Amino acid sequence: MKKNDLEILCEKIKSAKRILIAGHKNPDGDALCSGLALAQLIRLNFGRDAVCVYEGNVSNMLDNVPMRKQMHFHGHVDLSDAFDLVFVLDYGAKKNLEWIMPVVNGAKFVVAIDHHKNPDDVGDMNFNNDSAAATAQIIFDIAKKLKWARDADVNNLIAVAILTDTGFFKYARRGDVLRVMAQLVDDGVNIEYLSNLLNNMSRKTILTESAVASRAEFFFNGRLALATVDSRDYKRLDGRGETVLSLLGQIKGVEYIVLLKQQKEKQTGVSIRSRSKPINEIAVAFGGGGHAYAAGAVVNDTLENVRAQVLEIFRGIK
Numbered sequence: 001m002k003k004n005d006l007e008i009l010c011e012k013i014k015s016a017k018r019i020l021i022a023g024h025k026n027p028d029g030d031a032l033c034s035g036l037a038l039a040q041l042i043r044l045n046f047g048r049d050a051v052c053v054y055e056g057n058v059s060n061m062l063d064n065v066p067m068r069k070q071m072h073f074h075g076h077v078d079l080s081d082a083f084d085l086v087f088v089l090d091y092g093a094k095k096n097l098e099w100i101m102p103v104v105n106g107a108k109f110v111v112a113i114d115h116h117k118n119p120d121d122v123g124d125m126n127f128n129n130d131s132a133a134a135t136a137q138i139i140f141d142i143a144k145k146l147k148w149a150r151d152a153d154v155n156n157l158i159a160v161a162i163l164t165d166t167g168f169f170k171y172a173r174r175g176d177v178l179r180v181m182a183q184l185v186d187d188g189v190n191i192e193y194l195s196n197l198l199n200n201m202s203r204k205t206i207l208t209e210s211a212v213a214s215r216a217e218f219f220f221n222g223r224l225a226l227a228t229v230d231s232r233d234y235k236r237l238d239g240r241g242e243t244v245l246s247l248l249g250q251i252k253g254v255e256y257i258v259l260l261k262q263q264k265e266k267q268t269g270v271s272i273r274s275r276s277k278p279i280n281e282i283a284v285a286f287g288g289g290g291h292a293y294a295a296g297a298v299v300n301d302t303l304e305n306v307r308a309q310v311l312e313i314f315r316g317i318k
């Protein structure tokens with residue numbers, strides 16, 4: 001983070017009349033809460049309102065985070081006039097921003113903030129740091145360096161983003177994200193309160209996901225757990241079906257968890273989790289990607305065919 005970049009960032013915010021904030025499609029806790037936290041920081045420190053927009057679906061889990069109602073579905077907002085300043089957050093790759101690229105391309109200045117290994121610099125200025133545990137951690141660092149005021153909403157939003165992206169610190173690989181959380185707790189954040197705030201899934205979703213888990217099949221001496229969701233139950237899942245993956249991953253001896261989702265007749269979603277060996281290459285082979293131990297893809301084939309292919313691949317690496 002260059003000092004000069006931070007000065008330019010402040011100048012751009014000060015001089016902008018119209019500011020937009022957007023994240024990746026189907027925003028998760030980090031994409032959604034980073035955007036809302038940044039908007040509140042701009043409001044507190046510059047007296048400017050930013051427009052926050054998303055595409056796709058937001059999990060019910062996030063319904064009660066602070067300022068949730070200020071994140072609008074992009075189709076409900078008039079985006080036809082050009083923006084002076086556009087922030088794109090937590091996007092990973094250009095394809096995750098396709099939905100907002102016309103607005104990004106029409107903006108006077110674009111700032112990207114991301115913590116993914118990112119092949120595409122889409123911003124005029126890019127705060128990209130793949131050693132940060134969440135995009136919200138980079139936003140916290142910017143706020144700290146610039147001595148911006150933070151209020152309870154900003155602190156809670158940054159905390160939710162970090163907690164969800166690190167799986168409550170299970171996936172935190174460096175100490176700095178814990179030091180950020182220590183600061184937030186000192187400033188009044190209550191982790192137990194936020195954890196309860198996120199317990200907000202619909203009954204239908206949790207009961208469907210537990211039923212899907214209860215029908216799972218086990219292969220290779222119980223090392224692979226495979227669950228499938230038909231198109232009727234698919235509509236009842238929340239996002240990727242994290243509850244299914246989490247339940248099956250807690251079983252003794254299970255090393256790999258695969259969830260196959262029949263999205264359409266010839267479109268199958270694949271989520272893969274691993275407790276031992278990296279599995280992202282498998283997702284890449286299916287045309288997807290992700291992290292070493294948590295990856296996924298969408299395959300244009302039937303559930304039956306994808307199931308057969310998955311079993312064949314795992315036969316090779318078991």
Ligand SMILES: [Mn+2]
Pocket residue numbers: 030031090115133134135165
């Ligand atoms: Mn993230």
